[in-house]
Amino acid sequence: MNISIIGTGYVGLVTGTCFAETGNDVICVDIDEKKVEKMKAGVVPIFEPGLEVLFERNTKNGRLKFTTDLASSVKASQIIFLALPTPPGEDGAADLSYVLGVADQLSRIITKYTVIVDKSTVPVGTAEKVHALLAQNLDEDLFDVVSNPEFLREGVAVPDFMKPDRVVIGTSSAKAQK
Ligand SMILES: NC(=O)c1ccc[n+]([C@@H]2O[C@H](COP(=O)([O-])OP(=O)(O)OC[C@H]3O[C@@H](n4cnc5c(N)ncnc54)[C@H](O)[C@@H]3O)[C@@H](O)[C@H]2O)c1
Numbered sequence: 001m002n003i004s005i006i007g008t009g010y011v012g013l014v015t016g017t018c019f020a021e022t023g024n025d026v027i028c029v030d031i032d033e034k035k036v037e038k039m040k041a042g043v044v045p046i047f048e049p050g051l052e053v054l055f056e057r058n059t060k061n062g063r064l065k066f067t068t069d070l071a072s073s074v075k076a077s078q079i080i081f082l083a084l085p086t087p088p089g090e091d092g093a094a095d096l097s098y099v100l101g102v103a104d105q106l107s108r109i110i111t112k113y114t115v116i117v118d119k120s121t122v123p124v125g126t127a128e129k130v131h132a133l134l135a136q137n138l139d140e141d142l143f144d145v146v147s148n149p150e151f152l153r154e155g156v157a158v159p160d161f162m163k164p165d166r167v168v169i170g171t172s173s174a175k176a177q178k
Pocket residue numbers: 006007008009010011012029030031032035083084085086098101102119120121122150151152153154
């Protein structure tokens with residue numbers, strides 16, 4: 001499948017690299033131009049056992065690419081994973097501004113049916129908020145929002161992703177589930 005990962009940090013890079021390793025065509029998007037340039041030059045920005053060899057293999061065979069261009073990667077993708085930061089605020093609540101900001105951008109870019117998957121750690125009800133934002137500018141037949149929270153642990157992120165002890169997928173759409 002053609003997949004975009006929005007936010008190429010710890011979770012996004014591991015997710016994107018492992019999806020490329022399992023045969024998908026992946027574009028990792030980030031707003032950090034320096035980080036994207038480094039990854040394009042073959043530099044893995046984090047240390048995670050087992051990641052570098054997968055990164056190298058999949059960048060060389062063309063299944064793993066990096067960009068700052070959100071629109072072109074979204075247009076080329078069937079599934080979009082949001083792996084954006086959700087830092088806790090002073091009251092401990094997750095800051096959803098990154099996730100909701102990108103959802104708003106997506107609502108102006110998507111032109112064909114696309115599954116938007118939230119991998120960030122977010123409170124219950126976030127999928128409805130993302131859905132509502134997308135629906136402001138998009139026909140509801142053109143998208144579904146799915147929850148797929150990430151449980152990987154730093155230090156064993158690659159094996160946690162490749163052989164997870166659980167995968168949680170939340171959706172009310174049979175089409176998106178398929
Ligand atoms: N790191 C972990 O061990 C871990 C494990 C499970 C879940 N999570 C959750 O996963 C989510 C991501 O965490 P992380 O550790 O990968 O964060 P991170 O800070 O390592 O990476 C986030 C990336 O998103 C990019 N970004 C920010 N705004 C953007 C935008 N508008 N468009 C594109 N890219 C943008 C940043 O430049 C950064 O590279 C968080 O919700 C976190 O709680 C993290």
